[in-house]
Amino acid sequence: MSKRDPTLMRGVPELVVLRLLAHREMYGYEIARTLKVVSQDALTIGEGVLYPALHALEARGLLRSRTHQVDGRTRVYYQLTPRGHRRLDRLAMNWRRMSEGVERILGATTYE
Amino acid sequence: MSKRDPTLMRGVPELVVLRLLAHREMYGYEIARTLKVVSQDALTIGEGVLYPALHALEARGLLRSRTHQVDGRTRVYYQLTPRGHRRLDRLAMNWRRMSEGVERILGATTYE
DNA sequence: TTCTCATGCCTCGTCGTGCGAGGTATAGTC
DNA sequence: GACTATACCTCGCACGACGAGGCATGAGAA
Incomplete structure (x- = not known):
C-alpha cells in the first residue's frame, strides 16, 4: 500500500x-550547501535530517548512489530513479495544492 | 526562552x-469546516489535531475562549489575544520565507 | 608543530506533533 | 429505531525533524 498523503504539511x-x-547528480554535503544557497538561506537541512533521508530514499528505490573518491575524500553521489521522478512529481503537485491552500487562508479577508 | 523556529516546515x-x-471569533467545529471550504479542500484539519492545538494555544496565552450554548449544544468560541496576533504575524512571515524558499528550489532549472 | 576550519560521511536518542481511532452527547430526519 | 450532522473531547502511536556527537582528511594559520 502506498504511503498516505499528509493532510497538512510534512515531507x-x-x-x-x-x-x-532531478537536475543532476549530487552528493550529500553538496545538497545541503546548494539548498541553502538557492533558497537564499530560507531553507536549511541539517545533516541529521539529510543523511538518514538519503538512505531511506535509496532504500525505497527513489534514488541510486555511487561513491567516488576526490582528494582522499569519499563522496556519495545520488541520482533519481524513474520512481524517484514520479514521486517528485507527486510531491510537487501536493506541495502546490497545500501551499495555495495556505495562501488562500492567509490572503482572504472575509469568510462565510 | 522562546521556541526556536523550525528549520523546514512545521506548525x-x-x-x-x-x-x-484573526478575522472573527469561531468555535472548533466551525474552524475545521471553514478551513476546508476556504482552502478549497486543499487543507483539512482532523479533530485529533484541532482540539489539542486549540487547548495548547489557549494554555500558551495566544487564544481566549468562552463557551456558549446553542440549541442544546455547547460551542467553545476562541479569539486571538494580542500575543496571538503577534505570534500570527511571526508565523506568517516565517511561512512566506519558507514557501518562497521552496518555490525557488522547485522553480530553478540550473544551479551553481 | 599544532590547531582550527572546511569538507565529507555517519548514527543515536529525543522530542514534538500530526493523526487515526475511539468516546460522549444532542437534534433532526428517514 | 437507525443514521447523519453537530459539537466536544482524549489516548496512543508513529514518524520525522533535529541536535549532538563521532570519525577522517586536507589545507592553511599560528
Missing part, C-alpha cells in the same frame, strides 16, 4: 532533496 | 488556525 525535506537531484 | 496547523481566528 518538505524529501521534496526539496528530490527536486535538487 | 502549519497553528498558523492557519490563528489566521482564521
Whole structure:
C-alpha cells in the first residue's frame, strides 16, 4: 500500500532533496550547501535530517548512489530513479495544492 | 526562552488556525469546516489535531475562549489575544520565507 | 608543530506533533 | 429505531525533524 498523503504539511525535506537531484547528480554535503544557497538561506537541512533521508530514499528505490573518491575524500553521489521522478512529481503537485491552500487562508479577508 | 523556529516546515496547523481566528471569533467545529471550504479542500484539519492545538494555544496565552450554548449544544468560541496576533504575524512571515524558499528550489532549472 | 576550519560521511536518542481511532452527547430526519 | 450532522473531547502511536556527537582528511594559520 502506498504511503498516505499528509493532510497538512510534512515531507518538505524529501521534496526539496528530490527536486535538487532531478537536475543532476549530487552528493550529500553538496545538497545541503546548494539548498541553502538557492533558497537564499530560507531553507536549511541539517545533516541529521539529510543523511538518514538519503538512505531511506535509496532504500525505497527513489534514488541510486555511487561513491567516488576526490582528494582522499569519499563522496556519495545520488541520482533519481524513474520512481524517484514520479514521486517528485507527486510531491510537487501536493506541495502546490497545500501551499495555495495556505495562501488562500492567509490572503482572504472575509469568510462565510 | 522562546521556541526556536523550525528549520523546514512545521506548525502549519497553528498558523492557519490563528489566521482564521484573526478575522472573527469561531468555535472548533466551525474552524475545521471553514478551513476546508476556504482552502478549497486543499487543507483539512482532523479533530485529533484541532482540539489539542486549540487547548495548547489557549494554555500558551495566544487564544481566549468562552463557551456558549446553542440549541442544546455547547460551542467553545476562541479569539486571538494580542500575543496571538503577534505570534500570527511571526508565523506568517516565517511561512512566506519558507514557501518562497521552496518555490525557488522547485522553480530553478540550473544551479551553481 | 599544532590547531582550527572546511569538507565529507555517519548514527543515536529525543522530542514534538500530526493523526487515526475511539468516546460522549444532542437534534433532526428517514 | 437507525443514521447523519453537530459539537466536544482524549489516548496512543508513529514518524520525522533535529541536535549532538563521532570519525577522517586536507589545507592553511599560528
